[in-house]
Amino acid sequence: MDARAIIAELRRGQQPSEAELGWFVEGLANGHVSDAQAGAFAMAVCLQGLEPAGRRALTLAMRDSGDVLHWDLPGPVMDKHSTGGVGDCVSLLLAPALAECGVYVPMISGRGLGHTGGTLDKMEAIPGVTTQISEQRLQAITAQVGCAIVGATGRIAPADKRLYAIRDVTGTVESLDLITASILSKKLAASPEALVMDVKLGSGGFMKTPEEARALARSLVETATAAGCKTTALITDMNQPIARALGNGLEVAEVMRALTAGKTCPLIDITAALGAELLVRAGLAADVAVGARQISDLLLSGRVAQRFGQMVAAQGGPVDFASDWQRYLPVAPVIREVTAPRSGFVAALNGEALGLAVVALGGGRMVEADQVDPAVGISDLVRLGHWVDAGAPVARIHAARESAALEAEASLLQALTLADRAPELPPLVYERVS
Structure with missing residues (x-):
């Protein structure tokens, strides 16, 4: 087994065997696979994908890379x-x-x-x-x-813990196969x-x-x-x-x-x-x-x-x-009210842009080693379909510095769409899959 060969195989669109995936996951857990190789593997999976059998093999190998819990409780777990x-x-x-x-x-x-x-x-x-x-x-x-x-x-799905952090900083979060394996390895x-x-x-x-x-x-x-x-x-x-x-x-x-x-x-x-x-x-x-x-x-x-x-x-x-x-939760030193630039119905809120604005405030991580500020973020955000008058509040920014609050305000206003007509509101639950 060779990490480089498995990565090259994936890059060419070939499916690794169950044994190869198991070997690579073991290498993630014991350190025999480097960070660079883990990032390359994640990118190859992200670009080429795995078939259902490979996805299952990756998930179970990541689950079995550490301890599996057992319960003796008087009710369902x-x-x-x-x-x-x-x-x-x-x-x-x-x-x-x-x-x-x-x-x-x-x-x-x-x-x-x-x-x-x-x-x-x-x-x-x-x-x-x-x-x-x-x-x-x-x-x-x-x-x-x-x-x-x-x-x-450290003893529960250690392979996932390592790959999870690498995915966050290598642009490989949105892979269906890696999301499935990451979620289920810990859950199972x-x-x-x-x-x-x-x-x-x-x-x-x-x-x-x-x-x-x-x-x-x-x-x-x-x-x-x-x-x-x-x-x-x-x-x-x-x-x-x-x-x-x-x-x-x-x-x-x-x-x-x-x-x-x-x-x-x-x-x-x-x-x-x-x-x-x-x-x-x-x-x-x-x-x-x-x-x-x-x-x-x-x-x-x-x-x-x-x-x-x-x-x-x-x-x-x-x-x-x-x-x-209320006595225990942190409070940011800067709280800035954001007002509507015009009157209208709230027609769209770009959630990804809002999330990235919070990350930029310090509420998330740009790189793995970043410390998260628990006090910063956005509150009192208007909801879809609501009418707001020009100059009325649409949110509050909670920031560590005034300059960061101003940047977040600009991002928030770009993420907010106001329209003359009320939008069709989406359902809370679209469908059930079982």
Whole structure:
């Protein structure tokens, strides 16, 4: 076996064998494959693609590059994953909501990738919270609280951990095969009985067209099912942020408002739709309509906020976070209101441009070693279809410096389209793939 030969084979459009993919993944995990070779491999896969058999082989090899967890709990173990979007903090609601229903959710998540935010970065915006914990601690928190949101340890899918960081800085994020293998290697290593996949479609996701989203949904469902895990995917809208905020601390604030306001919003509606799929799989709901009502009622009751607070405390955060969260979240030194340059309906929001604006503010990573500022981002963002008058606020920029706020304002206004006619609003959920 030779890394150069495998890369050259891929570059020519030939499919590596299962043994070759297994050898390369082992090299990622043990260091025998260099960073340069890993980047070249990712680019070759991105350009040439893998067939379903190769995608499955890559996924299982990455899963088996480290430990695979086993559970002994008095209820079903299940999980969810999003393919990445902006203002997407659903995981922070869904994990504790499912725990309230008796489902155990050891959610192994990732960091920001490209223009999208990362669930781990959001959790770590809460002072004291750690997402890098041992497998033994993950087992204990899951048993005690019912849910945990953590990163993969060095012993869980180590090959993916290395390739994931390289993809972020080499322009190879948008590969269907690499996305599938990356997501499922970590998820399957946690040994869930069932998974629900949230495949984002629109300007703020990686999949920009229905065909791309459907292809990824099918890839995830088919690959996970072939590995023995019952899996469903929902294709959901990402033509605007789910929450009205982008940025790690600001999105946690949106989560807490949703969990304590007692009124529905798109964030709660999508969380309920995804949770319903798992409740049906677990036999805890007769159908998805019943399951969605069950999740929604719990979210609106305030009980999920308390469960979220228990998870935060178990992972090192403040014990009173659920009741006093405003005191703990970081505040940026510069907050700048952005106003509409003209009157009109909000006809489009370029989610990718908004996400990149947050990255430029320091809320994401330009290179792997960058430190994330949890206080920066965009809040109070207008939603599609809303009418705004000239000079009325359309968002607020939270920045570390005035110059950065001005640059973000210019980017935000370029991402915003105002029109004289109201746009046709997209559905929250486009279709279900199983």
